[in-house]
Amino acid sequence: MNTTELHILGAGSMGLLLAAYLAPHYPVRLIRRAGQDYPPRLNVRLTAAPRQATVQLPQTRADRLPAPVRRLLVCTKAYDALPALHSLAPALEEASVLLLQNGMGSQEAIAEALPDVSVYAASSTEGAYRPEPGAVVHAGRGITRIGRLQGAEADWAVRFRHAGLQAEVAEPIAWHLANKLRVNALINPLTVLYRCRNGELLRNSAAYRELQALGEETDAILAAAGFRFEEPALQVAEQVARATAENYSSMYQDAQAGRRLELDYINGYLVRLAERQGLAAPVNAGVCERLQG
Ligand SMILES: NC(=O)C1=CN([C@@H]2O[C@H](COP(=O)(O)OP(=O)(O)OC[C@H]3O[C@@H](n4cnc5c(N)ncnc54)[C@H](OP(=O)(O)O)[C@@H]3O)[C@@H](O)[C@H]2O)C=CC1
Numbered sequence: 001m002n003t004t005e006l007h008i009l010g011a012g013s014m015g016l017l018l019a020a021y022l023a024p025h026y027p028v029r030l031i032r033r034a035g036q037d038y039p040p041r042l043n044v045r046l047t048a049a050p051r052q053a054t055v056q057l058p059q060t061r062a063d064r065l066p067a068p069v070r071r072l073l074v075c076t077k078a079y080d081a082l083p084a085l086h087s088l089a090p091a092l093e094e095a096s097v098l099l100l101q102n103g104m105g106s107q108e109a110i111a112e113a114l115p116d117v118s119v120y121a122a123s124s125t126e127g128a129y130r131p132e133p134g135a136v137v138h139a140g141r142g143i144t145r146i147g148r149l150q151g152a153e154a155d156w157a158v159r160f161r162h163a164g165l166q167a168e169v170a171e172p173i174a175w176h177l178a179n180k181l182r183v184n185a186l187i188n189p190l191t192v193l194y195r196c197r198n199g200e201l202l203r204n205s206a207a208y209r210e211l212q213a214l215g216e217e218t219d220a221i222l223a224a225a226g227f228r229f230e231e232p233a234l235q236v237a238e239q240v241a242r243a244t245a246e247n248y249s250s251m252y253q254d255a256q257a258g259r260r261l262e263l264d265y266i267n268g269y270l271v272r273l274a275e276r277q278g279l280a281a282p283v284n285a286g287v288c289e290r291l292q293g
């Protein structure tokens with residue numbers, strides 16, 4: 001077993017999923033919120049049908065870390081990632097950090113805020129949720145594409161594969177993040193606005209017209225920013241909506257649970273990217289306004 005401890009910041013769906021897979025192969029420790037008290041270990045039941053396993057994960061508060069962090073997976077929501085890392089900053093001097101946030105913008109901000117830290121970003125199609133505290137369900141097996149943003153090289157994808165997860169080095173990672181962003185920008189907000197499963201967006205004519213308009217605008221913004229894709233966003237989003245027709249998007253689930261949406265890092269990011277290119281983005285901006293209303 002490799003003895004370098006893997007720290008996981010964010011004990012939510014993604015953090016617990018990765019912790020449960022990695023823990024049998026590497027020493028893993030969860031980092032919990034500063035200023036709050038937690039028991040020294042968290043028992044987590046992983047369901048990856050048809051199998052179930054229970055793992056015991058040591059956990060430490062961010063403000064009580066005994067030693068520097070060398071390997072860190074950041075599994076908070078996009079809006080929490082930078083503040084959470086700031087709470088750890090003194091322990092990160094020699095760290096390689098892997099960011100697992102959806103959307104774009106948080107990764108750039110972190111790389112800029114921590115110029116001396118090795119930073120990798122991932123675009124993951126894994127699906128996980130927590131049915132209750134202390135349990136995580138691996139709802140859909142996916143692939144995690146990992147690429148370096150800055151600093152020293154690290155073998156993140158090797159470690160994921162060693163733990164039985166599908167992973168590959170994918171560079172430039174910004175392209176892969178943008179490729180996922182355009183699907184999320186079309187599907188996720190509309191599932192919230194129309195209160196529907198992904199597949200319903202293709203059957204509801206009003207929703208489909210909005211999908212088309214978002215697709216056209218998103219293609220123009222990403223093209224102006226230098227991203228090249230073979231297929232338009234609408235075509236890819238349609239394929240994904242068909243393949244995941246019965247699913248509720250992550251944004252729909254966040255909205256239902258009353259959690260903050262990752263909108264600023266999806267459609268909001270596209271609006272800011274458009275501004276930087278001197279373009280208007282009324283369709284993405286309109287979606288943000290309606291959802292943040
Ligand atoms: N779930 C999934 O299937 C997938 C998720 N992703 C992406 O991964 C990211 C995480 O998603 P997910 O796991 O679902 O989100 P969750 O809300 O389930 O988990 C986020 C966790 O971060 C913790 N957290 C927030 N701030 C801090 C902090 N300062 N210190 C320590 N912990 C903190 C929260 O703690 P607390 O519990 O105390 O609030 C929470 O447990 C998102 O960007 C998401 O889009 C990507 C692919 C798939």
Ligand SMILES: CC(C)(CO)C(=O)C(=O)O
Binds near residue numbers: 183
């Ligand atoms: C691909 C899609 C839309 C699947 O639901 C997703 O990534 C999400 O829900 O965030």
